[in-house]
Amino acid sequence: MADKRQRARVQGSWAGPSKKAASSLQASKHSSENVPGAHRLLKEQSTADRRFVFQDPTEVQRKIPEERIIDKEGVYxxxxxxxxxxxxxxIPGFVDPKEADWMFEQLHMEIPWHQKTNIRQDGSYQEPRLxxxxxDLPYTYSRTAMKSNPHWHPLLTMLKDRIVEVTGYTFNSLLCNLYxxxxxxxxxxxxxEPSMGRNPIxxxxxxxxxxxxxxxxxxPPEEKGDYTYAERIRIPLNHGCLLIMEGETQKDWQHRVPKEYHDRSPRINLTFRTIYPEA
Known part of the structure; x- marks a missing residue:
């Protein structure tokens, strides 16, 4: 008799839930379906178990540098x-405003302005300025050369001499730009350009x-020409001001005068430089 009871207990341990227990589980399931918000509560509990936990990034986050504005006299x-x-x-106000007014008129009228054509891989184009x-020597850039004009306008010679006196630098050439x-x-x-030598002024x-x-x-080389994080400077160049670029500026920096899509009066820019004979 004891053996039969033992076998009954062992068989019962492998048996599934009783019909009464199964009925109770099914009733509990149906009751949860009928309780408002029960599924939402279960879902929220499941979502909470899988919630996102913010962790600080392992890589340093780079920021685009703020543009630096230079508009005061000084050496930077x-x-x-x-x-x-x-x-x-x-040097703002290098030329007195009244002098600058008549100089502008003289240069605007008397310099032989023309529009240069440049060459690039996809064809040729005209520069958007004069x-x-x-x-004494020609100047070559963008695959085309500018013809030399050894006969300087007297006003240009006077301005060159004044700049040499103030800065101590000497120049033998001048590129005039009319915007x-x-x-x-x-x-x-x-x-x-190679014709300007090392560290041109x-x-x-x-x-x-x-x-x-x-x-x-x-x-740097590892950026592969990407200027996204490059340092930037903006300088408003106004009537009569002088800007000298020195040292490694031409090697380490680029510059431009961008288009401005609103009314702008004409501007003349004189860039004095030194050109050396090609070897």
Whole structure:
């Protein structure tokens, strides 16, 4: 008799739930379906178990540098590296406003302005501004050369001599630029042609309408030409101001005068530089 009871207990341990227990479980399920919000509560509990937990990123988050504005007189070290220092010298009011007015009129009327055609891989295009070149040697950029004009306008000679006296730098050439309106511009570039030698000095004198002169630092090789995180500078160049670019500026930075899509009066920009004979 004891053996039969033992076998009954063992068989019962492998048996499924009793009919009474199954009926109770089914009733509980039906009752939860009839209780308002029961499914929502179960779902919220399940979602809570899988909720997102924020963790600080392991990589450093990069920020785009804020644009730096330079509009006061002074000497500015804008960058330094293994090769040297890039430096700007801004002199607002280098030419007195009344003098600047008549100089602008003279230069506007008497310089032999023309529109240069440049060449690139997809064809040729006309520069969106007018130019003139003064110096004993031709100047080549964008695959075309500007003819030399050794006969300097007397006003240009006087301005060159005044800049040499103030800065201590000497120049033998001049690129004149006429921006006729806000649509005239010059795209990103560096004045680093071989004919200008190492660390060229550029003296930029402006007359007429104020235009923004923008600069961006060239990215390191690992950035593969991506300027997203490049340092940027904006300099409003106004009537009669002088900007000197020195040191490694042409090697380490690019600059441009962007288009401006609203009314702009003409602007004349004189960029004094030194050109060396090609070897």
């Amino acid at each position: 070290k804008i960058s330094s590296g293994l090769t040297g220092v890039s430096r700007l010298h801004l 130019t003139a070149w003064y110096g 006729r309106n806000g649509k005239d511009s010059i795209d990103w570039h560096s004045d680093d 550029i003296a930029s004198l402006s007359f007429g309408e104020t235009r923004n002169f923008e600069m961006r630092k060239k990215p």
